Amino acid sequence: MAVSVRDTASRYRGRFAPSPSGPLHNGSLLAAMASYLDAKAHGGQWLLRIEDIDMPRVAPGADRIIMQQLLALGMQWDAEPLWQSKRLPRYQHVFEQLLAQDRIYGCACTRQQLPPDGRYPGTCHALRLPAHQARSWRFRVPPGTECFEDRWQGPRHQDVQAEAGDFIIRRADGYWAYQFVVVIDDGDQGISDIVRGADLLDSTARQRVLARALGYRCPRVMHVPLLCDATGRKLSKQNHAAAMDLSAPVATLNHAWQALGFEALSVCDINAFWRAATPRWAARFGILQTCRRDSA
Incomplete structure (x- = not known):
């Protein structure tokens, strides 16, 4: 079923949230594209969030x-970055x-004490450890199966308690866990997608369970394919992936565009790329564009 921009423009808020490592x-x-x-x-609206909560991994100046890089490729955020x-x-x-x-409790378990699959068995669930003993x-996690529709991957479901167990929101090193802060940020920023x-x-599934516990509305989700290297490993900073090439921005954009399953666009500059790509994206995902105020 097609979704009209008239129905979604006033409440759609998306975000790109890179880690500055x-x-x-x-x-x-x-993911940015x-x-x-x-x-x-x-x-x-498209927002930019710098996820620099994991301080040991932050590279000075990377933000x-x-x-x-985003601006060089024509991607301008619509509010002050967070x-x-x-x-x-x-x-x-x-x-x-x-x-x-x-809703939370202190845990004294080490990583070595967890089962190989990573699921937390609830060892400290009922111990009521004093704060100074908590690592x-x-x-x-409440019982029940979490069900949702992913706009790219299709229907998904997970029994979070059975498959993951009670999950960490504050790490043993004192830093806040990703699962915790991302839910708060998405909720506070009113992220819809x-x-x-x-x-x-x-x-x-874990983030949806936590979002409801905090009184937030769960955003719609879309998880796009990963780009892998010649050995099949996901391109990542941990795997020393090279910075993207900005000397030929249209070619760089087209490379990502094709990796998302589209045919390369014959355009001469980045503005033309976005003008051509946006309606093609809308058509693929059933988004009616009759009410768009501009073609960018």
Whole structure:
């Protein structure tokens, strides 16, 4: 069923949320492009969030490099960027709320004590450890199966308690866990649609369970394919993927566009690329564009 921009433009808010551990590479461009196109096809907003909560992995200046890369490819965000490192008091406030509600608990387990599949067996679930004995803090996952529709991957379901168990929201090193802060940020920013790489698909059920516990509405999700190297490994900064080439921006955009399953666009500049790509994206995902105010 086609969705009209008239119905979605006023409430569509998407985001691109890179970790500043290095420059963007061709793999991260796929997620950036998909999230940008989906927001523009809906006539909505596209936000930029710098996910620098994992401080040991942050590369100095990488956030600014990422912003320059996006602008060089014609991707302009629609509001002031948000840095997670500036929101620590907010995360602490939510943590204290969950603690008061007995939705979280301290855990003394080490990584070596977990089963090979990573599922937490609930060892500390009922121990009521004093705070000074807790290595990490876990969210009490309620029973039940989490079901959702992924706009690229199709129907998904997961029994989070059975398959993942109570998950960490504050790590043993004192840093907030990704699963915790991303839910708070998406909720506080009013994100309606999350478009990101398929490597994060498995996190979605956990994030939806936590979002509901915090009183947030769960965003729609789309998990796009990953770009892999010649050995089949996902392109990533950890695997030393090279920064994307900005010397030929149209060719770089077309490379990502084709990796998303589209035919290369015969265009002469980046503005023409986005003008041509946006309606093609809209057509593929049944987004009517009759009410768009511009063709960009």
